[in-house]
Amino acid sequence: MENEKNILEVRNLQVNFKTYAGDVKAIRNVSFDLRKGETLAIVGESGSGKSVTTRTIMGLNARNADITSGSILYKDQDLLKKSDKDMESIRGQDIAEIFQDPMTSLDPTMKIGKQIAEPLMVHKGMKKEKALAQALEMMKLVGITDAENRINDYPHQFSGGMRQRIVIAIALINYPEILIADEPTTALDVTIQAQILNLMKELQDKISTSIIFITHDLGVVAGMADRVAVMYAGKIVEYGTVDEIFYNPKHPYTWGLLSSMPTLDSSGDELPSIPGTPPDLLDPPKGDAFAARNAYALKVDTEQEPPFFKVSDTHYAATWLLHPEAPKVTPPAQIVARQKKYAEMQKDLVAQQRPAVPVEEEEEQQ
Amino acid sequence: MDYENADKILEVKHLKQYFNVGKADEVRAVDDISFDIYRGETFGLVGESGSGKTTTGRAIIHLYEPTSGEILFNGKNVDNFKSKADQREFRQDMQMIFQDPYASLNPRMKVKDIVAEGIDINHLAKDDADRTKRVEDLLETVGLNKDHSSRYPHEFSGGQRQRIGIARALAVDPKFVIADEPISALDVSIQAQVVNLMKKLQREQGLTYLFIAHDLSMVKYISDRIGVMHYGRMLEIADSDEIYAHPLHDYTKSLLSAVPVPDPEFERTREEIHYDGSGENDGKERHLVEIAPRHWVRADDDEIDMYTQRAHEASLIRK
Numbered sequence: 001m002e003n004e005k006n007i008l009e010v011r012n013l014q015v016n017f018k019t020y021a022g023d024v025k026a027i028r029n030v031s032f033d034l035r036k037g038e039t040l041a042i043v044g045e046s047g048s049g050k051s052v053t054t055r056t057i058m059g060l061n062a063r064n065a066d067i068t069s070g071s072i073l074y075k076d077q078d079l080l081k082k083s084d085k086d087m088e089s090i091r092g093q094d095i096a097e098i099f100q101d102p103m104t105s106l107d108p109t110m111k112i113g114k115q116i117a118e119p120l121m122v123h124k125g126m127k128k129e130k131a132l133a134q135a136l137e138m139m140k141l142v143g144i145t146d147a148e149n150r151i152n153d154y155p156h157q158f159s160g161g162m163r164q165r166i167v168i169a170i171a172l173i174n175y176p177e178i179l180i181a182d183e184p185t186t187a188l189d190v191t192i193q194a195q196i197l198n199l200m201k202e203l204q205d206k207i208s209t210s211i212i213f214i215t216h217d218l219g220v221v222a223g224m225a226d227r228v229a230v231m232y233a234g235k236i237v238e239y240g241t242v243d244e245i246f247y248n249p250k251h252p253y254t255w256g257l258l259s260s261m262p263t264l265d266s267s268g269d270e271l272p273s274i275p276g277t278p279p280d281l282l283d284p285p286k287g288d289a290f291a292a293r294n295a296y297a298l299k300v301d302t303e304q305e306p307p308f309f310k311v312s313d314t315h316y317a318a319t320w321l322l323h324p325e326a327p328k329v330t331p332p333a334q335i336v337a338r339q340k341k342y343a344e345m346q347k348d349l350v351a352q353q354r355p356a357v358p359v360e361e362e363e364e365q366q
Numbered sequence: 367m368d369y370e371n372a373d374k375i376l377e378v379k380h381l382k383q384y385f386n387v388g389k390a391d392e393v394r395a396v397d398d399i400s401f402d403i404y405r406g407e408t409f410g411l412v413g414e415s416g417s418g419k420t421t422t423g424r425a426i427i428h429l430y431e432p433t434s435g436e437i438l439f440n441g442k443n444v445d446n447f448k449s450k451a452d453q454r455e456f457r458q459d460m461q462m463i464f465q466d467p468y469a470s471l472n473p474r475m476k477v478k479d480i481v482a483e484g485i486d487i488n489h490l491a492k493d494d495a496d497r498t499k500r501v502e503d504l505l506e507t508v509g510l511n512k513d514h515s516s517r518y519p520h521e522f523s524g525g526q527r528q529r530i531g532i533a534r535a536l537a538v539d540p541k542f543v544i545a546d547e548p549i550s551a552l553d554v555s556i557q558a559q560v561v562n563l564m565k566k567l568q569r570e571q572g573l574t575y576l577f578i579a580h581d582l583s584m585v586k587y588i589s590d591r592i593g594v595m596h597y598g599r600m601l602e603i604a605d606s607d608e609i610y611a612h613p614l615h616d617y618t619k620s621l622l623s624a625v626p627v628p629d630p631e632f633e634r635t636r637e638e639i640h641y642d643g644s645g646e647n648d649g650k651e652r653h654l655v656e657i658a659p660r661h662w663v664r665a666d667d668d669e670i671d672m673y674t675q676r677a678h679e680a681s682l683i684r685k
Contacts, residue, residue, distance in 0.1 A: 045553040046524075160415075189414040189580060194624040194638050216554055219583075219626030223633035242630045260558035261628055262587035270565075271587065273558030277523050345631065 007177055007210050008034035008057070013070035015049075015056055023066070025281050026052045028234040030070075034178065039204065039211040041221040041242075043257070044231035047278055050214045053231075054180045056080075057212075058097055059087035074178075093123040096171035100183040102163035106155040113139075113151035116169045123174055138169045141206075143199060161192035168199065175207045182214045197224060218261055222246055227314070230254050233279050233289035240315030247342030249335060250309075250317035252296045259334045272332055288320070296321060296329050367590045369660065372404035374441075375542055375574050376426065381435035383418075383425050395421040397598035398435070400654065403542075408568065408575040410589030410606060412582055412621070418598040419578045423544045426576065427460055439542070458488055461535035465547035467527035471519040477530055478515035481505065484538040504533040508563060525556035532563065536571075544576045549584060561588055582625045586610050591660075594618045597646065600654060604661040612680035614663045614673050617641050658682035 002009060015027035027049045034040050042050045055061050057072055057079065072079040074094070082090070091097075099105040107115060116138055117131035126134075132151070139147035142165040155163055164184065171179060181200065185193040197220065204211060213224055221228055222242065229239040230253065238251040249255055256274040276293040279285050285292065291301040300306075300320050309322035320326055330336065383396035396418040403409045411419045425432055428444050437444040439456065447453045461484075464470035471480055478501045482491075491497035502512035508529040519527055528548060535543055545564065549557040561584065567573055579585045585592060586606045593603045594617065602615040613619045620641030627633060646652075650666040657663050657670070658677040665673055677683045 045555060190582065190624040190626075191414060191621060191638075191641075193626075197626075198638075217626065218554070218628035219633075222628050222630045223626050223636070246628065246630050257554060258628060260555050262583045271558040271562055273562055274555035275559070277525065277556070341631075 003033065005035045006033045007036045007074070009071075009073040010053070010057070011071045011073070013053070013056065013072065014068045015052055015061070016066045016068055017062070018064045018066055019282075022282050025284055026065075026234055027056070028281075028284065030231075030234070030236055032229055032236060032239065034210050034212060035227075037204075037208050037210055038226040039213055039224055041213045041215065041225035041228045042231055043214075043216060043218065043221055043228060045216065045278055047233075047281070048231040049234040050231050051182055054097070054182060054212060054214060058091055058095060058180065059084070060091075060097075089123060092119045092171075092176075093174045094176055095178040095180065096174070096176040097180040097182065098164075098167050098171050098184045101187050102160055102167050103187070105167055106163060108155055111152045111154060112158070112166050115155075116166065116173055119170060119173050135169070135173065138173050139166075141203070142166075142169045142172075143195075144169075160188055161195060164188060164192075164196055165199065168196070168203070172203060172207060172209070176209055178212065179204075179209045180212045180214070183216070184213075185220065186215070186217070193220070200224070218246075218257065230257070233284060234281055235289065235318070237290065237319070238317040240311065240317075243342070243345070244312065244315040247338045247345065248311070248315070249331075249338070250311055250315075250322055251290075251319045252294045252321070252331075253290045254317075255331050255335045256293075258338070259332045272334070288318075298326065367404070367407050369404060372406070374402045375405040375439070376403040376576075377436075377438040377441075378402070378422075378426065379436040379438070381422070381425060381437065382433040383421050383430055384433040387433065394598050396425065399595070399598075399600040400435075401593055401600060401603055403574060403576060405541075405574055406568075406572055407590040408577055408588055410585040410592040411576060411578045411595060412580060412585050412592060413595035414580065414621075416597075417595040419595050420546055421598075422595070423462075423546050423576060423578050427462055427544055428456070454488060458484075458538040459541045461538065461540040461543050463528075463531050463535050463543060463545040463548045466551055467524050467531055468519075468551075470531055471527055473519055475518075476515070477505070477517055477519065477522075480519070480530060481515075481533045481537055484534065488538055490538065500537070501533075504537055507536065507567070508533045509559075523556075524552050525559060528552060528556075528560050529563065532560075532567070536567065540573070542574045542576070544578070546578045547580070548577075550579065550581060557584065564588065582622065583627075594621065597643065599646070599664060601664045602662065603654065604658075608661060608682070612677075612682055614657060614661065614676050614680075617643070 011031050013027050013030045016023040016025055030053060044050050056067060067080055113132055113135050116135035120126040120131040120134055121128065136147055136151055139151065144150060144162060144165055158166065185196050188196060215221060225242045227241050228245040229236045230251065232253050238254050245254065249258060259272040260274060262271055274293050279289050287303050288301040288306055291297040298320050306318045306320045308316040308318050310316055321329060378399060378401050381396055381399050385393040385395060411422060413419045424430055426437055444456065447456050481501050481504055482497055485491050485497060485500055491500055501515055505512055505514055510526065510529055549560050552560060565588065568575060577585060577588055589606045591603065592606045592609050594601050596617050602609060602618045609618065610622060613622055620639045623639040652664050652666045654662040655665050655670055657673045661682060663673045
């Protein structure tokens with residue numbers, strides 16, 4: 001591992017899907033780190049490759065997937081070189097996943113207590129009684145009321161929110177190092193969503209797991225993530241801390257995403273939208289894949305792919321606009337407002353740090 | 367929107383829609399709701415799943431026989447349309463846009479036939495050339511290309527399919543369109559496109575929308591007025607800006623407090639307000655009361671003072 005703090009390092013990952021029409025280049029050179037204990041959000045449209053990335057980590061890709069290059073380092077071992085059998089023991093034990101739809105990710109014919117206990121029996125060889133006892137504890141932990149009486153119920157006897165709690169209980173029963181949450185609240189109502197997100201934060205503190213959170217809801221990202229990676233057309237186009245991405249975004253695609261979501265304050269006739277549709281990854285365009293939909297596209301965008309430019313130690317964006325010779329552009333109004341807020345926050349931070357000095361002096365005196 | 371001179375295009379009066387009536391599993395999906403929709407406005411209907419918002423929409427377009435209550439469209443009771451002509455006119459004037467752009471288009475029909483189905487049924491086209499022209503115009507209106515007309519639905523993306531669904535609804539020149547979660551199956555960047563299209567069509571053709579959704583920020587953006595439903599009942603109706611800035615009912619407050627906002631600073635301090643719905647079922651007689659001008663809240667006689675007090679504190683009532 002390059003860095004002590006990392007639990008997972010993905011490097012130069014490329015995944016193609018073989019179809020009758022040709023190779024769909026779903027992941028085109030993706031690299032990122034997951035730090036211990038953090039929540040990394042991956043955002044992007046459908047087809048941008050967020051789910052393929054995590055499925056590749058889990059070794060759950062469809063049979064026509066072809067991993068052409070890259071490595072996924074977990075505890076100094078490359079997951080891509082593991083046998084199916086090894087991956088099976090890693091899944092559910094070291095790395096677990098919560099899926100989007102709690103209606104389809106549970107076995108309708110199995111009692112939920114057994115479903116929650118199953119990972120313990122399979123991975124740890126635990127006896128059934130002991131495993132069920134732990135399952136009961138887990139049910140209480142994820143907030144299933146009246147757990148003792150419900151342990152022998154079937155999934156259809158629970159509401160959507162409760163089912164998602166069961167799915168979370170199954171994923172966390174072995175205290176995994178990494179939890180992948182693929183749109184875990186998209187199928188739920190806002191009030192239930194709030195409960196589930198709070199539960200995930202609470203449990204993350206309790207069992208100190210690292211989370212990869214996939215979603216297209218930027219509101220959820222703002223509340224959950226420590227760091228954010230924005231994906232477009234099979235690539236990460238920008239990544240940084242949650243504040244950097246929301247208040248000081250640099251990539252025009254991130255601008256578009258942030259502006260096209262109405263906030264509760266926005267009004268006016270026209271909602272800024274990103275024109276057009278994502279490119280066909282059977283034949284990805286030359287240069288920057290976003291160029292065709294990008295009002296800020298430069299001539300170089302259609303010819304050469306932009307490399308990552310460094311904005312800060314934690315913030316990188318792949319857009320030619322950050323090149324020293326690029327023309328200065330004004331981002332959309334909403335983004336300018338966000339940047340202004342960011343500047344003020346930075347000022348506040350500096351101001352907050354100043355009164356810290358006398359406190360230290362006091363301590364010295366004591 | 368000028369409500370002083372606005373006339374009502376739709377009046378829903380004490381609508382009840384029960385399923386499995388008289389059986390052990392009777393469901394009161396919609397339980398005595400009343401509201402009006404004015405010509406040219408967008409009325410947003412929000413609520414959680416199971417709150418009855420979709421059932422309300424379906425009852426209005428008469429996909430169900432209401433258990434009781436009346437629905438007046440242009441002043442005429444929808445239930446009393448006995449003659450074929452009346453029914454046909456009603457079906458032309460009121461159209462629907464569906465949630466799932468994949469399930470709502472027949473995969474074995476070409477786009478032109480999907481869009482023209484309403485034109486054919488209502489004999490709106492003089493001849494084949496007129497039909498083709500109408501279809502091409504409609505496709506253009508919704509931002510598609512006329513070359514698209516001989517393709518099949520699977521050749522389109524979700525956003526484009528939703529545009530086809532909108533073109534189909536517009537084909538019969540409707541006055542009132544029910545959009546049931548029209549954007550929730552679409553990507554964020556495409557949602558904005560479809561919402562902008564719906565707003566543009568409203569301006570150009572004077573359409574009235576009933577916009578049903580659970581995405582509260584998008585509902586606020588598109589709606590003039592909003593109704594909040596819970597357990598089959600309408601709890602609060604007000605102008606969209608007002609209901610978001612000054613919700614009076616506890617449930618509305620709770621619902622709004624749960625909306626995640628794309629602003630990390632805000633999210634760090636956001637407190638969710640928990641709502642205990644048990645008070646709603648204490649058997650007291652409740653109905654919508656106009657607490658502040660054009661701001662209705664479901665209350666019993668004792669609660670009116672409390673809500674009036676809240677409205678005073680929010681300066682919704684001047685005195």
